[in-house]
Amino acid sequence: MIEPRVLVVQNHEGGGPRRVGEWLVEAGLRLDLVHGPERAPSETAVHDAVLVLGGGFMPDDDARAPWLAATRAIVRRALDEGTPMLGICLGGQLLAHVAGGVVEADVGAPETGSVPIRVRAEAEDDRLFGGLPPVVTAIEHHIDAVTRLPEGAAWLAETDICPFQAFRVGEVAWGTQFHPEVAPDSLLSWDAEKLRAQGLDKAAVYEAAVADEPLATPVWRSVVGRFAEVVRERA
Template sequence: MSQPRVLVVQNTPAGGPRRLGDWLRDEGLTVDVVPAFDGTSVPGTLKKHDALVVLGGGYMPDDDHRAPWLAQTRSLAVQALEQGRPMLGICLGGQLLAQVAGGQVQADAGRPEHGSTQIRLRAEARDDALFRDLPTIVPAIEHHVDAITELPPGAVWLASTERCPYQAFRLGDTAWGVQFHPEVAPDRILEWDADRLRQHGFNQERLHQQAVADDHLAARTWREVTRRFAEVVNQSARG
């Protein structure tokens, strides 16, 4: 039997799957990254793939003028939901998942988050396939100004932060969206625009230092969550 295949839509040059891709490969999955930002066509269907991952980027989910591939990416997200194929949406990807399912996303929501941030799991996460039995509070790197302001009907709300309530949610049994970046390691922070961070009230060096201090727990936790997502993909592919 061939390895299950995961389609990964990359929306910006620097926004690749990073360690998430390595973790998925470690679990026996084939990871096909589509660099949509450079004009590479996003597939029209998921027929050749067993799961979908949509990464982050500095766009709204329907920002088709600046990112014309998002229309097809939204179509793939709808297909994943309708077909029960596992999906993971990260930052923009999570916002896109929320929007296609009937939720609301707001540009420049006014409460930006950058750097290592304490994610608080809700009671609903206790029996979730990905988030069960995790620490109640776990760090993850954030980098956003846009935010989900209303979850889709039927979504299970899994996690929150002080500034941004909708940090993680699930739709059905196989689709998850997160606002944070489980794929990002601390050194990525040093590549961000320091002036823009200052405008939002953040110091780049302090953000990096905190992320380094938090990464042992963060990497261990999100590695386990990725393993569980891969398990869902493998089970779905066998089914």
């Protein structure tokens, strides 16, 4: 049986697919990882799905991240051809931007650490978010955000600070602001001084994420597994 292939676009050195990648491989998918700064992403013609990861850029920040133009083209093609896509943080913002939504820099207060995400009633029939607990935590690390969804997008999850935490464009393209790929141990590498400038204690942020992990991890594993099912069906 041929493994469906997923094009994975990594946007900064430390931002690999991590456990989301592990879960996709466990579900029988093959990952082709492209690190944006090393070479521009290739076309999606030989891929059955696209996964675009996070990074400290705006979706059109071509001056600092020139590979983003090629990434936007890949997202556009995925939307046009009905190729399953999952965009995380910057990846979700790229999806919103390409589909006609609005993404803004430095919007409101930052979200950092393990944050409760509310799943909206509109997610009931969604392939990925339907049937999830009404509130589930996820790791956040952002201040830029989607401020207007593309026309016709399904709004799936929210927080008070950043309303558009998860959404779907069309039938098989999903974006999240939060990081399902990040486990609590990754927080140990975060900059304590930057956290302190936000009024946060690194040890407390880490301990809260560890406390939330036993309930949160199975939820995000199931969501990624559902995405893999969609990919296999479309392959």
